[in-house]
Amino acid sequence: METTAFQKTYTKIEQITKATCSVRAEGVGYEEMASVNGRLAQVVKIQGDLITLQIFSGTEGIPTNAEVVFLGHAPKLKVGDELSGRFFDAYGHAIDGGPEVDGKEVEIGGPSVNPVRRKQPSELIATGIAGIDLNNTLVTGQKIPFFADPDQPFNEVVAMVALRAKADKIILGGMGLTNDDYLFFKNVFENAGALDRITSFVNTTENPPVERLLVPDMALTAAEYFAVEQNQNVLVLLTDMTLYADALSIVSNRMDQIPSKDSMPGSLYSDLARLYEKAVQFPSGGSITIIAVTTLSGGDITHAIPDNTGYITEGQLFLRRDSDIGKVVIDPFRSLSRLKQLVIGTKTREDHPQVMNASIRLYADAANAKTKLENGFDLTDYDERTIEFAKQYSEKLLAIDINIDIDEMINTAWELLNRHFSVSEIGIKAELVEKYGKRNGN
Structure with missing residues (x-):
């Protein structure tokens, strides 16, 4: 030696x-x-x-x-404003043909923020996607996963969120991306002229799978620089956490560790929590919000990866294909933002909570009406109106390609409610109906 x-x-x-x-x-x-x-x-x-x-x-x-x-140190990332608009590999080396970043070296994977240095999240983070902003509103400092089947366009949704989200900086952590996915993200960001606020760390299928384990830590270290040093609101988008967990499983299985549920390592919960707990709202104004894709195997929500994820995070966003309109929607029944109460009706318009609740109640009535129809029962006039409402609600608000601001989302919901139902069927407070929901010409 x-x-x-x-x-x-x-x-x-x-x-x-x-x-x-x-x-x-x-x-x-x-x-x-x-x-x-x-x-x-x-x-x-x-x-x-x-x-x-x-x-x-x-x-x-x-x-x-x-x-x-x-080498005497854990993996490091050079941080600085030069990270903006750049693409890096799992080691933090530039892969976009640009120069290496000349900044301060920081060890990745440090501890999460002490709870006494955290502030309760209270700022809205708008994504422009109505199925999120209207029904499952996100707040800065939140951690939430997208649950999606592998054949759904979750990377397109992640790219949409990156372009539309009202955040100072977006950090993308791509794990096990195909080369097409990588080029898709690169082209979308460049063509939208949004590169200057997006930093990407990418591991493709051509790279060793175990390298994926570095990507979330690289992304979160960059996020901490912008949130702490620059007091910026940073949105971290991680895709796909199932491939990250698979890489954990590869290493633990080859170390002859006894696997836990679904061949995952026994440390899966703490491995995931260590990353998700980096989401934080700082009293100084900076924040880190984490949205992470978890792909499901055959829609299995009980698999160890989504199961553990659900314990750690503050809700979930569920993608599904709506056969009635032929589009992918944010499922209102299986999606949940546990922190939305902190901002809806205060940081958004006062009628937001009631419009949201009325719409979902009537959407649920439509689901019951569809079950009646499938079982051969006659539909009432009300049933038929709920089914028509639900179809238009999916098309105009739940579909992931709807890009409007929150006030417009609420106005669209009012328009659909007014078109299909009486004031008593809608069940919203009279003063809110008077102020926001007055019918045209009435």
């Missing part, structure tokens, strides 16, 4: 699996970076002096006498 100023070098590997190798060493820290035969690796387990390293590109071809050099 020879030691340089900050680096310890070893040449006797004791054990090699498909993704990891073990070596006896001292004075090494958890999550410390290392080079194994020139390949980047990271410390994932320490048992006495036996150190296990995960090798990002795999262990194929590495001999037992390979040189292991410990």
Whole structure:
């Protein structure tokens, strides 16, 4: 063994699996970076002096006498205003042909913010998507997942949110993106002229899967720089957390750890919580809001990944294809923003909560009417009106391609309510009907 100023070098590997190798060493820290035969690796387990390293590109071809050099630090990202408008890989290296960022080096994966330094979220974060802003309003500092089937256009939705969201900075963390997905994000951002406020960290299917484990930490470290140093409202978009969890599973299985539910590591809850808990509203005004895609296998909400995610986050946004209108919508029954009460009716118009509740109640009546129809029962006039209302409500408000501001969403809802129902059927307070819901010519 020879030691340089900050680096310890070893040449006797004791054990090699498909993704990891073990070596006896001292004075090494958890999550410390290392080079194994020139390949980047990271410390994932320490048992006495036996150190296990995960090798990002795999262990194929590495001999037992390979040189292991410990670098003396966890993965780092250079932060600064130059991050804006750029695309980076999982290690924080530029992949867009531009220069490397010349900024302050910060170790990624640090602790989340102390609760006493947090403020209760109270600022609206508008996405321009009516199915979110009207029924499942988001607030700065919130953490919420998109649950979607793999064949749904969730990356298009993520790109839409990135372009429309009223945030100072958008940080995209792409895990296991196809090359087409990567180019899609790049082209959409460039063509919209929005690159200057978006920073992207991308791992594609051509990169080693284990590298995905670095992407969320890179994205959140960049977010912390803008939120803390610049007092900006930052929206972090992560896609796809299922592929992140699969990478965790690859490493733990190859370390011969006993898997938990659905072949996931026993640490899945804490691995996910460590990331999601970075969502925060600072008293100084900066904030980090996290929206993360979790793809479902056959719509299975009980799988370990969405199941654990649901415990950690403050609601969920559920994508589904509406067969009546042939579009993908934000499902009003399975979606929920647990923090919307903090802003609706105060940061939005006073009639927002009642319009939202009335619309969803009548939408639910339409679902019951459809069940009656499917079971061969006759429909009442009211049933038929609810079904027509629900179809138009889906088309004009729930569909993900609707891009309008919140006041216009509320006005559209009033228009549909007035078209199909009497004042008594709508059931909204008389003074709000008088002020906002007056019928044309009445």
